[in-house]
Amino acid sequence: MNARNNLARAIAPVAVCTLEDLTPGIGIAALVNGQQVALFRLRNGDVYAVGNHDPFSGANVMSRGITGDLKGVKVVASPLYKQHFNLATGQCLEDDSVSLPVYAVQVEGDQVSILA
């Protein structure tokens, strides 16, 4: 599964929470059309959304990872086995063959929506 396919599937935006609900640096999970999505708001205010399913452990826990940057790339680290994923592309930095789905995020005013 790669990022493009998911974007191609995108349909109507689903409102999931307010900006207020997103503390910078702390992820949350949302249920969007039956899919689990992990949302993160970073220090600079940007909001990212990737799949909540951790491909290495099989558990739905990506939203509980620590965010940050590695060599300029914004990443989240899996809380279980600590692999890093590029938040913009979903690509795993330690294993080329693994990636998370990424979702488009819409922020209008205070409202955060996901296209999934």
Next chain:
Amino acid sequence: MSTQSVVKKSRVIVIGNGMVGHKFLEALSDRGGHDVFEVIVLAEEPRAAYDRVYLSSYFSGKTAADLSLVQGDFFSEKNIALRLNTKAVAIDRVAKTVTTAAGEMLSYDKLVLATGSYPFVPPVPGHDREHCLVYRTIEDLEAISAGAAQSKVGVVVGGGLLGLEAAKALRDLGLETHVVEFAPRLMAVQLDDGGAKVLRRKIEALGVKVHTEKNTLEIVDGATHRHVMKFACGAELETDLILFSAGIRPRDELGRQSGLETGARGGIVVNDFCQTSDADIYSIGESALWNGRIYGLVAPGYQMAAVVADHLTASAASEFKGADMSTKLKLMGVDVGSIGDAMGTTPGAQSYFYIDEPKEIYKKIVVSSDGKTLLGAVMVGDVDAYGTLLQFMLNRMELPEHPDALILPSRDGSAPAAFGADALPATAQICSCNNVSKGDICAAIDAGAMEVGDIKSATRAATSCGGCTALVGQILKCELGKRGVEVKKDLCEHFAYSRQEMYHLIKIEKIRTFEEMLEKHGRGDGCDICKPTTASILASTWNDHILKKDHAGLQDTNDYFMANMQKDGTYSVVPRMPGGEVTPDGLMAVGAVAKKYGLYTKLTGGQRVDLFGAQVHELPEIWRELIEAGFESGHAYGKSLRTVKSCVGSTWCRYGVQDSVATAIDLEKRYRGVRSPHKLKFGVSGCTRECAEAQSKDVGIIATEKGWNLYVCGNGGMKPRHAELLAGDIDTETLVKYVDRFLMFYIRTADRLQRTSVWRDNLEGGLAYLQDVVINDSLGLAAELETDMQHLVDTYQCEWKTTIEDPEKMKRFRHFINSDDRDANVVFVEERGQIRPASPAEKKGRIETVAV
């Protein structure tokens, strides 16, 4: 069709696959010899080479497989034919054949005799009675184990190095143990009178009885035990088992049978290439007699193995030029070292002595008549100076003006007199087991080695007995420094500081948040390394609640949800049970919570109860009920104090001399919640029987008649390490003071995720330095360390209690922000009456899963 005949490889036969024989095979294949030669190994024993040096560890649980020296599929990979259970009985030097006990005849081009030696059994009448044994092979050990099971008393004949090791084995097998020695002192070869006296006292204190100047005349039926030994002096000793360890004799029978030159007292004579009197036959290891000497240690044998491999493959013109026989060992927990001319027999030699009777330490150095070079040394009870002294002796380095400084203790906190690793010449042999010089190590560093591990794989230094590891480390550090290589200690790409430096910045500049730290001293956004590390340092310094808004995003998920994440994304819950004590009501309350929430329940290795399978939304409710029942957070998730394990102690136990439970509870309550570089575990035992296994803990406390013995820096886990005695016979108040100082000093100076054991192994100055800081306050920091700890104690809060009282914090405990649904991926199955996570296959099939 080609008429060219195939060139036949020449054949090397090796007789004996012991330590040295095997080293030869490795050395030969390292030089490509297995491609040039057809190699056949005839081995009498039923198994391939194993580590005889560590033979005794067989009694402490090591198996024959653990002791094996064969790496992976060595024999098949190198195409070497190993014939086990095959004894060579004759050599025909004219026909160039070897005959085996089964009658097979094999031709050779080159022959290597690595037949080792056999234990010498004095021919006293009765020496061959039942349960009169020796100590050389794994089969011998099996016989000793079997014999010990039917015995109460054991005697070792011979008080040398091997004899004392054998005595330890007998004692560990639970026998009343005696050592009978012909000479007037123990370890007569390595030690002088003074050293032997201290060694004897220490060994007797361990319950082994030593009888010197005893000449055994005969062994006959005993009255109360199996045998009685009758000595020339008229004394007698009753015993059930006798272990002979009265020296070794080279196995030179094949040499004698085939007419090779042998020594008057045994051994096959070899030259500097280890060739015997027949140039096609070599002998190495304990069967070889070089320059009138047999070397009964592995290191010289290994050197011989390398020389023969070089000679056969013509890869280098190396020669065996004798070897240093200095030894350092731990006998029954007693450190002993002997270097060079230990007895001071060199003409004009002069000695310095240091004797500390209360601590039972004996040290002596022997210097040349002009006082400029070191000739030899003896150390018992304290061998810290061994490495330094050995290098002075081997390299004939000029001694300092007052050579006695080398063995005197340093009480003012100054570093003990030594040389920098820098002072060693390039030719200095650093690793004697593998013959690695300082020059070899420098070459490896030039080729890119940056860590001790790199040096090990490049040169093999420090891969055998390990005695040289510290020195290798010093050389590496010093050489990297000289090459301007900065040994990088940066925490991560966001902070160019070590953890210790981060700690100081935070403390001195009174930094309270990660953002502030990042702005002042970092770059970028941070990551999963620097965020939790900074959070931990902030907690160790200011002790705010870990879920305070500024800190929450820094925490690993375990700290964030104050529970341990399991493989399926659920969490475990561990209420604190200080000292492992719990009331029946408490136990029932825990049981009721577990039952209500359907949690898998297990007793942990840390004397408390773990409840598994809770989902995030359930955690606050579970904790509310546990807190109502009087429990608080067990910090099983934090890099902080885990448990203080206790034994039942003097209140109930017939042996207890102090109230270990009360002390454990007090300590657990004092240090609960303190965040540290890694987790901390304590143990408190009520007497020397040590049922709380305190010596495997970061802080271990054992009751004595007078108070407590405080041990520190022990570790179970991946690399077990025994804790070391920091202070003895102290009262409870002193105990708490020392633990405060110790912990705070560790918190200040350790690296991230470095347990106290690893921190201690890396602490320059070692235990003595730590004692100086904690007990003698050599850094003048004691009061500050105590105040810092008291602050943490005073600001303790149960993190869970604070959390459930704060609606803001409670918001976090739900799986989805926009739905009350549970995580459909969490599925359990039932096993032995409880839940467990379903396997992927079970989830797919959805067989008989338990509703959550």
